[in-house]
Amino acid sequence: MTWTVNGCFVTLAILVIWRMDDFSEACSCSPAHPQQAFCNSDVVIRAKVIAVNKVDVGNDAYGNPVKLVKYDIKPIKMFKGPDMDIAAVFTPPISALCGVTLEMEGQMEYLITGKLESDGSVHVTLCDFIEPWDAMSPIQKKSLPERYAMGCDCKITRCESIPCSLQSEKECLWTDWVMENHINGPQAQHFACIQRSDGSCAWYRGAAQPKKDFLDIEEP
Structure with missing residues (x-):
């Protein structure tokens, strides 16, 4: 199973084919100016993470289960996106597959840009612009x-x-x-x-x- 997310190519099938240390450099993104990230994203939201867990999202081409990390979020302000409540964002489980790590410590707030999938879910990767709100100018x-x-x-x-x-x-x-x-x-x-x-x-x-x-x- 292969995704193309905001210019980042993510091959989930290698989760069951390669060892972890064989694809430690698999994620590669072209740097984007924050304005580019805003314009190219389906969703731009200020939010904080309230829970995290791994979820099954189906099977790959070999019948093996594919897991993603699900971050439950509390939206604070929507800058761009659909007219609907966004309660979670999904990301690959490891950074080698462009997975994003978000913190819950101290109720940190983030600006999150991401892609809206056809099922209404929002997916984010290291290729997106994701920044702690307090770190932004x-x-x-x-x-x-x-x-x-x-x-x-x-x-x-x-x-x-x-x-x-x-x-x-x-x-x-x-x-x-x-x-x-x-x-x-x-x-x-x-x-x-x-x-x-x-x-x-x-x-x-x-x-x-x-x-x-x-x-x-x-x-x-």
């Missing part, structure tokens, strides 16, 4: 959902090495990796890529919502 929090949604028609292109360039005016160049040596840099924490009135896209920073006709980056 104030501008990241304020960008949910309006500011991020304003740039969903834009493309955020990650610069992996210098020189790097854009292919169209509908792109924003994400340079955190080359400038800061990690992906959670200033652009991820403080900027959104917004589509301007002429159809082009540019980075925007500010505590207030973007003006309808702005020219370029605007400081708070």
Whole structure:
């Protein structure tokens, strides 16, 4: 059984074919800016975990039972998603299969992005943007959902090495990796890529919502 979840390929059948140490590096994800995660996800929710257990979700191609980790959650605020209550999220049982580990200690709150399955369940992996709410910057929090949604028609292109360039005016160049040596840099924490009135896209920073006709980056 193979899933494709937000760009992460997860093969559950290997649970019964390979030993655990044979696929310790099986999970591989392309880093995404928080805005990309918002735009590409079916569900974006602020919630805290209230219970966790493993559940059977059917059998693989060989008839072996497949288990997932079920996190029961208490929703606090829905930023994007269906008009329904979401009481749980599901994830593979180990990190090698892109499984996510969520904590219940101290009633920690998370921002969770994930995929809505046809049966109404929400699935999350390490390829999704899942962050403790208190670890997010104030501008990241304020960008949910309006500011991020304003740039969903834009493309955020990650610069992996210098020189790097854009292919169209509908792109924003994400340079955190080359400038800061990690992906959670200033652009991820403080900027959104917004589509301007002429159809082009540019980075925007500010505590207030973007003006309808702005020219370029605007400081708070």
